[in-house]
Amino acid sequence: MKMLLWMLLSFIPVSLAAQDTDTSRVWTLKACVDYAMENNIQLRQSHNDYLSGLEDVRQARAAVLPSLSASTSQSLSNYPSGDVSDNNMYTGTYNVNARISLFQGGSLATAIKQSKVQSEMNLLYAEEAANDIIVAIVQAYMQCLYADESVSVARSTADVSRTQRDRAEEMWKAGSISRVDFAQLESQWMSDEYQVVSAQTALDNYRLELKQLLELDVMEEMNLVEPEVSDEQVMSVLPSKADVYAAALNAMPEVERGRLSVEAADLEVRQARSGFFPSLSLSAGVGTGFMTATGAGTATGSTPGYNTGNQYWNNFNENISLSLSIPIYSNRQTRTAVNKARLEAENSRLEQLNIEKQLLQEVESAYLNAVSYQARYAAALKQQEYAQESYDLTYGQFSVGVKNTVELITAQNELAVARQEVLQARYMTLLNVELLNIYQGKGVMGEY
Numbered sequence: 001m002k003m004l005l006w007m008l009l010s011f012i013p014v015s016l017a018a019q020d021t022d023t024s025r026v027w028t029l030k031a032c033v034d035y036a037m038e039n040n041i042q043l044r045q046s047h048n049d050y051l052s053g054l055e056d057v058r059q060a061r062a063a064v065l066p067s068l069s070a071s072t073s074q075s076l077s078n079y080p081s082g083d084v085s086d087n088n089m090y091t092g093t094y095n096v097n098a099r100i101s102l103f104q105g106g107s108l109a110t111a112i113k114q115s116k117v118q119s120e121m122n123l124l125y126a127e128e129a130a131n132d133i134i135v136a137i138v139q140a141y142m143q144c145l146y147a148d149e150s151v152s153v154a155r156s157t158a159d160v161s162r163t164q165r166d167r168a169e170e171m172w173k174a175g176s177i178s179r180v181d182f183a184q185l186e187s188q189w190m191s192d193e194y195q196v197v198s199a200q201t202a203l204d205n206y207r208l209e210l211k212q213l214l215e216l217d218v219m220e221e222m223n224l225v226e227p228e229v230s231d232e233q234v235m236s237v238l239p240s241k242a243d244v245y246a247a248a249l250n251a252m253p254e255v256e257r258g259r260l261s262v263e264a265a266d267l268e269v270r271q272a273r274s275g276f277f278p279s280l281s282l283s284a285g286v287g288t289g290f291m292t293a294t295g296a297g298t299a300t301g302s303t304p305g306y307n308t309g310n311q312y313w314n315n316f317n318e319n320i321s322l323s324l325s326i327p328i329y330s331n332r333q334t335r336t337a338v339n340k341a342r343l344e345a346e347n348s349r350l351e352q353l354n355i356e357k358q359l360l361q362e363v364e365s366a367y368l369n370a371v372s373y374q375a376r377y378a379a380a381l382k383q384q385e386y387a388q389e390s391y392d393l394t395y396g397q398f399s400v401g402v403k404n405t406v407e408l409i410t411a412q413n414e415l416a417v418a419r420q421e422v423l424q425a426r427y428m429t430l431l432n433v434e435l436l437n438i439y440q441g442k443g444v445m446g447e448y
Contacts, residue, residue: 033137050125076088077090104277117264136213139431146424146427153419164188234426262352387411
C-alpha cells in the first residue's frame with residue numbers, strides 16, 4: 001500500500017510499458033494497473049481533491065495569524081451656494097489596520113485539526129478509488145484471459161467438428177453412414193462455429209471494458225499476457241480467513257477513513273461547543289488624511305484650516321482596541337448545533353462498524369470462493385481427463401462403425417464442457433486469490 005500511496009501522490013511514469021505509445025505493445029496485469037494509476041480520470045480527480053484539502057489546511061493555519069489591511073478613500077464635494085468661500089473641497093484619507101483573534105473558544109485550533117483530518121481522509125478516498133480501480137482491472141483482465149482461452153477452446157472444438165464432418169462426408173459417400181448421420185455432424189460443426197463467434201464477441205466486450213478502465217482509445221489493440229502461474233500455485237494453501245481479515249483491517253484505506261471520520265465528527269462537536277464561549281480580539285491601526293479648501297461650505301470670511309502639507313502630520317492618528325463578545329442567547333442555535341454534531345458523531349461510529357462488517361463480508365466471500373474454485377479446479381482437471389479419454393475411445397469406435405453420431409457428438413460436447421469448466425475454475429481461483437492479496441495490501445501478483 002505504500003507503493004500505491006506513492007503512485008497516487010506522484011503521478012509520474014511508473015513503467016516503460018505504461019508510457020509506450022506503440023499500439024502493438026503487450027499488457028501484463030501489473031502494466032495495466034500502473035497505467036491506470038497514472039491515467040484514470042477518477043484517480044486524477046481524487047488527487048486534485050487531496051491537493052485542495054492541503055490548501056484548506058494552509059488557510060486554517062493562517063487564520064491564527066494577524067490580518068493586515070490598508071485602505072484609502074478620495075472624495076470631491078461641491079458647494080454651489082454663492083455664500084461660501086470655496087465651492088469645491090477635496091478630501092483624502094489613508095489607513096493601515098491589523099487585527100488578531102486572541103480567543104474564540106478554541107475554534108481556530110479545532111479548525112486546524114479538522115482540516116488536517118479532512119486532508120488525510122481525502123488521501124484515503126484517493127486510495128479507496130485506486131483499490132476499486134485495481135479490483136475492476138483484475139476482474140476485467142481475468143475475464144479477458146478466460147474469454148481468450150474460451151475462443152481457443154471453441155476454435156479447437158469447431159476444427160475437430162469440421163474434421164469429423166469431412167470424414168463423415170467420405171463415409172457417407174462410401175455408404176458407411178446414412179445421410180442423417182452426416183447431416184447431424186454437419187449441424188454440429190455449424191453449432192460449434194457459432195460458439196466461436198459468441199466467444200469472440202464476449203472477448204471483445206471484456207477488452208472494451210478493460211480499455212475503458214485504462215482510458216485507452218477504443219481503436220487500440222491490446223495483447224494481454226497471461227500470468228505465469230502453475231497448477232501448484234493455483235492449488236497453493238491459502239492463509240487462514242482470520243489472518244486475511246486482520247491484515248485487511250490494517251491495509252484497507254476505508255477502515256482508516258472510518259476511524260478518521262469518527263475523529264472528524266468529535267472535532268465538529270468541539271467546534272460547535274465553541275459557540276458557548278466568548279471571543280476576544282485585538283485590533284490596531286494608523287491613519288491620516290487631508291482636505292483642501294477647509295473653508296468650503298462655511299460663510300465667507302471664516303477661518304481657513306491647515307494647509308494641505310501640514311495636514312498629513314496633524315491628522316496622523318494611532319488606535320488600538322480590544323473587543324470582547326459574550327454570547328448570551330442565540331435562539332438555541334448553538335445548542336442545536338452541538339446536539340446535531342453529537343448525533344453525527346454517533347452515526348460516524350456506526351458507519352465505522354458497518355465498514356468493518358462490510359469488509360469482513362467481502363473478505364469472507366473472496367475466501368470462500370477461492371477455496372471453492374480450488375476444489376472445482378481439481379475436480380475439473382479430472383473431469384477433463386476422463387472426458388478426453390471417453391471422446392478418444394468414442395471417436396475410434398465411430399470410425400469403425402461401432403458408435404453412432406449421437407454418441408460421438410455427446411462425447412465431444414462433454415469434452416468441450418469439461419475444458420470450459422477447467423478454464424472457469426482456474427481463472428476464478430486466480431481472481432479470488434488476487435482479491436485476497438489486495439485485501440491484505442499485497443497488490444496484484446504480490447507486486448506492491
